[in-house]
Amino acid sequence: MIKKNTLTPLLLAGIFVFMLGLSFAAVPLYDLFCRVTGFGGTTQISKEAPNIVLDKIVNVRLDTNVNSQLDWDFAVNEKTLDVKPGKVYKIKFNVENLGDQPSSAVASYNVSPSSFGQYFNKLGCFCFEKQTLKPGEKASYDLVFYLDPELVNDPKTKNIEDVTMSYTFFSSDYYKVEKNES
Template sequence: MGMLRTENAKMVGKLAVISVGMFAFGYVLIPIYKHICELTGINILSLSERQVPGNGVAGRDVKVPANTQVDKSRTITVEFDANARGPWDFKPAQRSLQVHPGELATVMYEFQNVQNRRMAAQAIPSYAPRQAAAHFNKLECFCFNQYVLEPGEKKQWPVAFVIDPRLSKDVTTITLSYTFFEVGGKTPPAPTEPTAALPAGVVPQGAGS
């Protein structure tokens, strides 16, 4: 009996260590991911994006940078993709859009927290081909901030962007993809009982503000 208790205690200890390790990994996942992306040059907000007016606060100062010329002789197909690292719904309102370089365009992304607990999350963008990142200027984007959603809550978030006319003419298609990560350590654990009521309706975020 004594040996059995000892083995059980060891097992409980191992499970506790694993649980703490998983929590810690989830908490630092986004900083680690961003650091890796900075080293590899993928899935990051490009320097040109950070320098565009309005990028600091989503939903404000959405305008085309001064002296931007619209090149109507070229058409770029922008494809939109969404990946969710967790049990929630995340998708673009449309799969593609054709724009001229220098033209302001907007696409909406839809998100719903289908869990029975609050959650905080943040989106990380990526681009294909890689060279397009330096020329894809986002003036407004939900990826600039972290968001907290209640159980069942729905949101629509805009992405307003301009493609730099200096983009190589060999590039005719750009894929903008977002991966949505839960931000560890910022939300309570799942309740033991299901949530009784869910918020209804789609609440736009950032539009018109």
């Protein structure tokens, strides 16, 4: 028989291990939840475009940003587009390293309003991939996407006419060593 003095530490250790396991599982489970539901403006990844194009027009505004730790210029060729659900669009983004050192960054995105994220389908994107530029180097990246025609059947999105797709480059040099000037 297990004594009460032994049971309490074993129970607490078990709870600790269980909670630790949940903390490691939380990120992938939340990511899966966002991708399935479009929660938080998470867009969808698609292999092919739909066979139908609707006459409805949605104004898509493309917003570009750079984190303050990064000396890059980031712009899109077309800031606004009139998009028809079901039609495939290709947008070109331009990036330049304005600094005097090579630097790396990763672009993340968000869709607003967030309820629209599940209908924004990417066929090709540079987001979440590490990009490295030498000093003064320029690069162009493409976004290929379409809006799922099903958006007109969703009461939360059927009347939306304006959507913002925001991209931000963040430095991927998280552990950059500062040089001491002595």
